[in-house]
Amino acid sequence: MTAQDVLDLSAAQTARTIADRGASAADVVTASLARVAANAALNAFVTVASEADVRVAADVAPQGILHGVPVAVKDNIATTTLSTSCGSRILAGWVSPYEATAVSKLRAAGAVIIGKTNMDEFAMGSSTENSAFGPTRNPLDHSRVPGGSSGGSAAAVASGACRIAYGSETGGSVRQPAAFCGIVGVKPTYGRVSRFGLVAFASSLDHIGVFGRSVDDAAVGLQVIAGHDPQDATAVDVPVGDYRAAAGRPLTGLVVGVPTEYYPASLDAKIRAKCDRAIDVLRQLGAEIRTVSLPHTDLAIPVYYILAPAEASSNLARFDGVRYGPRAAADDLSDMYERTRSEGFGPEVTRRIILGTYVLSQGHYDAYYLKAMLVRERITQDFANVFASGVHVLFTPTTPSPAFTFGARSDPLDMYLSDIFTATANLAGVPAMSQPIGLVDGMPVGGQLLAAHFREADMFCAAYALEHALGPEALA
Amino acid sequence: MSTAMETDVTAGFEMVVGLEVHVQLKTQTKAFCGCSTNFGAPPNQNTCPVCLALPGALPVLNARAVELALRVALGFGFTVNARSIFARKNYFYPDLPKGYQISQHDTPIAEHGRLDIGLLINGEPRVIGITRAHMEEDAGKSIHDRYESATAVDLNRSGVPLVEIVSEPEMRSPEEAGAYLRTLKQILLYLDISDCNMEEGSLRVDANVSARPFGQVRLGTKCEVKNMNSFSGVERALAAEFRRQCGVLVAGGSVQQQTLLWDGAKGEIRPARSKEGSSDYRYFPEPDLPPLLISDAELARVRETLPELPAARRARYAAMKLSEYDVQELTADPATGPFFEAVLALHADAKSVANWVNGEVRAVVNERDTAWDAMSLEPARLAALIDLVRDGVVSSSAAKKIFAQLLVSTDTPRAIAERDGLVQVRDDNALAGWVDEVLAEHPVEAARYAAGEKKLVGLLVGLVMKKSQGRADPKLVNQLLSSRATG
Amino acid sequence: MAVSDADVLHVAALARLAMPADRVPALVRELNGILDHMAVLETVDVTSVGDDARTAMPRRDDIVGSVPLARPLAQFAPSPRDGFLLVPRLSTHSQLGATEGDE
Numbered sequence A: 001m002t003a004q005d006v007l008d009l010s011a012a013q014t015a016r017t018i019a020d021r022g023a024s025a026a027d028v029v030t031a032s033l034a035r036v037a038a039n040a041a042l043n044a045f046v047t048v049a050s051e052a053d054v055r056v057a058a059d060v061a062p063q064g065i066l067h068g069v070p071v072a073v074k075d076n077i078a079t080t081t082l083s084t085s086c087g088s089r090i091l092a093g094w095v096s097p098y099e100a101t102a103v104s105k106l107r108a109a110g111a112v113i114i115g116k117t118n119m120d121e122f123a124m125g126s127s128t129e130n131s132a133f134g135p136t137r138n139p140l141d142h143s144r145v146p147g148g149s150s151g152g153s154a155a156a157v158a159s160g161a162c163r164i165a166y167g168s169e170t171g172g173s174v175r176q177p178a179a180f181c182g183i184v185g186v187k188p189t190y191g192r193v194s195r196f197g198l199v200a201f202a203s204s205l206d207h208i209g210v211f212g213r214s215v216d217d218a219a220v221g222l223q224v225i226a227g228h229d230p231q232d233a234t235a236v237d238v239p240v241g242d243y244r245a246a247a248g249r250p251l252t253g254l255v256v257g258v259p260t261e262y263y264p265a266s267l268d269a270k271i272r273a274k275c276d277r278a279i280d281v282l283r284q285l286g287a288e289i290r291t292v293s294l295p296h297t298d299l300a301i302p303v304y305y306i307l308a309p310a311e312a313s314s315n316l317a318r319f320d321g322v323r324y325g326p327r328a329a330a331d332d333l334s335d336m337y338e339r340t341r342s343e344g345f346g347p348e349v350t351r352r353i354i355l356g357t358y359v360l361s362q363g364h365y366d367a368y369y370l371k372a373m374l375v376r377e378r379i380t381q382d383f384a385n386v387f388a389s390g391v392h393v394l395f396t397p398t399t400p401s402p403a404f405t406f407g408a409r410s411d412p413l414d415m416y417l418s419d420i421f422t423a424t425a426n427l428a429g430v431p432a433m434s435q436p437i438g439l440v441d442g443m444p445v446g447g448q449l450l451a452a453h454f455r456e457a458d459m460f461c462a463a464y465a466l467e468h469a470l471g472p473e474a475l476a
Numbered sequence B: 001m002s003t004a005m006e007t008d009v010t011a012g013f014e015m016v017v018g019l020e021v022h023v024q025l026k027t028q029t030k031a032f033c034g035c036s037t038n039f040g041a042p043p044n045q046n047t048c049p050v051c052l053a054l055p056g057a058l059p060v061l062n063a064r065a066v067e068l069a070l071r072v073a074l075g076f077g078f079t080v081n082a083r084s085i086f087a088r089k090n091y092f093y094p095d096l097p098k099g100y101q102i103s104q105h106d107t108p109i110a111e112h113g114r115l116d117i118g119l120l121i122n123g124e125p126r127v128i129g130i131t132r133a134h135m136e137e138d139a140g141k142s143i144h145d146r147y148e149s150a151t152a153v154d155l156n157r158s159g160v161p162l163v164e165i166v167s168e169p170e171m172r173s174p175e176e177a178g179a180y181l182r183t184l185k186q187i188l189l190y191l192d193i194s195d196c197n198m199e200e201g202s203l204r205v206d207a208n209v210s211a212r213p214f215g216q217v218r219l220g221t222k223c224e225v226k227n228m229n230s231f232s233g234v235e236r237a238l239a240a241e242f243r244r245q246c247g248v249l250v251a252g253g254s255v256q257q258q259t260l261l262w263d264g265a266k267g268e269i270r271p272a273r274s275k276e277g278s279s280d281y282r283y284f285p286e287p288d289l290p291p292l293l294i295s296d297a298e299l300a301r302v303r304e305t306l307p308e309l310p311a312a313r314r315a316r317y318a319a320m321k322l323s324e325y326d327v328q329e330l331t332a333d334p335a336t337g338p339f340f341e342a343v344l345a346l347h348a349d350a351k352s353v354a355n356w357v358n359g360e361v362r363a364v365v366n367e368r369d370t371a372w373d374a375m376s377l378e379p380a381r382l383a384a385l386i387d388l389v390r391d392g393v394v395s396s397s398a399a400k401k402i403f404a405q406l407l408v409s410t411d412t413p414r415a416i417a418e419r420d421g422l423v424q425v426r427d428d429n430a431l432a433g434w435v436d437e438v439l440a441e442h443p444v445e446a447a448r449y450a451a452g453e454k455k456l457v458g459l460l461v462g463l464v465m466k467k468s469q470g471r472a473d474p475k476l477v478n479q480l481l482s483s484r485a486t487g
Numbered sequence C: 001m002a003v004s005d006a007d008v009l010h011v012a013a014l015a016r017l018a019m020p021a022d023r024v025p026a027l028v029r030e031l032n033g034i035l036d037h038m039a040v041l042e043t044v045d046v047t048s049v050g051d052d053a054r055t056a057m058p059r060r061d062d063i064v065g066s067v068p069l070a071r072p073l074a075q076f077a078p079s080p081r082d083g084f085l086l087v088p089r090l091s092t093h094s095q096l097g098a099t100e101g102d103e
């Protein structure tokens, strides 16, 4: 088997093949770099590791469950060997002097990082058009966006450069690009994966997530980074389940909730049809389908676009030119701050800092921030009620539309509304994932599964079964 | 300066003072990272991804800082909030790496404390309300005078844990503010939670002061005065700021709310530099830190470790019939008491032990600037020395010589007394011999004394003591001379 | 509660962002559009919402040991000198020499 062939095996099979000496880890990661190079037009990567470096890394990689498996990592997750520029001029060329916990776990599992992937600046966007390093293209149609903000990681997996890539989510930044690129994207429970080393956008909503070519790739990818971390006070000390154990398990007894709020009358009929078919398949597999309600769903976007910018305005204050990053020349401290930050941040980041500062400022805090926090509790309670009623997972469309073309969402509010089905899970902290459920007009559509806190295994159980039942049809 | 004029300006006005005291907690590591808090390290040596606010770094709270904050809460009778919330206080400054300070805002760890400041007003003890005590992190240091046109930033202090204790605006004079601060510091030292060193910055005081005509209920506009580096500096700064505000009011103006800096060298206050745009701190709950939960069980555990506080110790000592002065001296700092009691356990006379501890021993401690427990003086040896005085083996003045030797020698007090010939001579024959000799050598005085001039006894005792080279027991000499006068 | 030009300028100053006059109108329009969308929150009854039941705060032992830096501060800071980080002085206190930098 050639190294190129090995790349097309699942991540788990790749590691096994390397362990069985069916291929050398160094050759596999070299083949991966070749695919990155062949797809350079996608602009999926901000930084690509050198062949010499990945070969060395592959040679010394521990024999874990990702032994020799090439992976891509979003450019906002700290690595000491490659840049962590967050798609921003203000961190251009920044190489972190410490590493994210998730990255350390990846390395310990034997994975080899082939590069850092492109993203909307500081993860603020849903299209990867807002990168200081140019937009990323959708591998399935170069005139369309790959989704965002983790568009680079999604494109890396969808283009076959690697089976697993890591991204981050604040309002759907893994699930939405997974849906747009026809791959699997998982956002675990808040607190399941350490955020230590994930450059903060909105701390209470940020998650590290994983892309997989298949459900199994995503399950393995999550398995290796999940767990408690004493460096993150919000990482929860709950035992990590075996996500792959759900593969092949029958769905008998599984209760799938279908929340009406995610199927509004305005929903694209073709997307609705794909969802209906997926629900039918789940029913045929033995799951009980129940119509449920999450009444505060339509408040998610207003809540999200108050809380996320508010936290961002504070999280991005550290980019001040004092300790790291570029500093604009100035004789006066105030000028130095303003020039460094204004030259460093792009328009969307500036807009959100202004919005976030406004909603926190004197006289506006109660009406916006405080109110949004309280409504957030309502949204969280909606999920708690549904899961307490015996529902195991929820099934919804991931996005209201397939991948759109470049520039199609020029009004910020239009862009914000594309997170409408995904932001709820970030607000409530529940795990959620997207997987391909078919094509609409030649572009993939994602179906979303959500589960109760720390019940990722329930979600994977349904996902494995659905993937198996839909087969290649999902992408045809 | 005209005293008369000053009196005129402030006459009819009442001073209203509230104090904010920042106390650096005595921890090994910073509040939210494992960096050392040691003082005097090279600049920026004690830093890490967290306290440098590198992208992606996260805070994790120091358990010891919570424990010390709880001690503060219990020490001042605060109500502890079972659930307190950390918040971000947002402002830009080069020594604030994250662009926000992690503090507590709406829900601090402790509220509603009170402090008896040891003054009586109209016979009533003066008790000042303490609004709250909250946990927060310190900023780094900005040094403006080291380099030409540049500010140098050192982040070693960035993230060091603090407790801020905020009083109600209930003090009415610089003296009350001074008493509040001294009492507060004494208790903090007893609680062993901070060095409370104002010069090193481990205790910092900001004062809010306003003036209003006597009888007016509404508070005047307050100004904040910072940069005092001693309690007396606080008192002087308050007086100066009060005078300034009264002057403005008397002239028909109105006081503008502002922040002022005290210049201790010049004895002046001046406006702080403006920090444009920094007044709106945009507090919101710190999303990187879940709520801090304090259970009753934890509180009970901390309460058990709480040391005896000054008031309780003072009461105990007062019950030993010690003078007010002795009690105050013995309880002024937390370490004197244990030493005093260790000696007292071996020599039961509290008064004489107090005399020694407040006298000779304290002088040595002060002179050597040493800690009581670090001093090379075992309580047992001091007790033995006091026994010698009580038993008349040595005189008080000899005892002082022996005491000096105790600090440099390992011999027992008695051995030192014998070695140095300081044991009092109480042998009647020897004493009588000296008395006879003195009377013989001073016939005039002897005659007058014999004739009833009793006041000469002091002179004669002194001469005997001199003749004996200080070894004679003066009490016995006195008795002997008395018997000669009558006999 | 419509956002005004003055609001945007005030908020930009708080956030230390330069705000050229020609950018203000567009931002005001965008913010008002976004905040109009938030207005729906005013209609939500949140009276019975209690404290959120997130997990309790973990605490760290007070033992020296922090995440090490792979490269020292002086290698990545924009203006290191003698171990310090240098920044331009605030013009409003160029004549001050004191070291009372903190709030």
Ligand SMILES: [Zn+2]
Binding pocket: B030, B033, B034, B035, B046, B047, B048, B049, B050, B051, B052, B159, C066
């Ligand atoms: Zn640190």
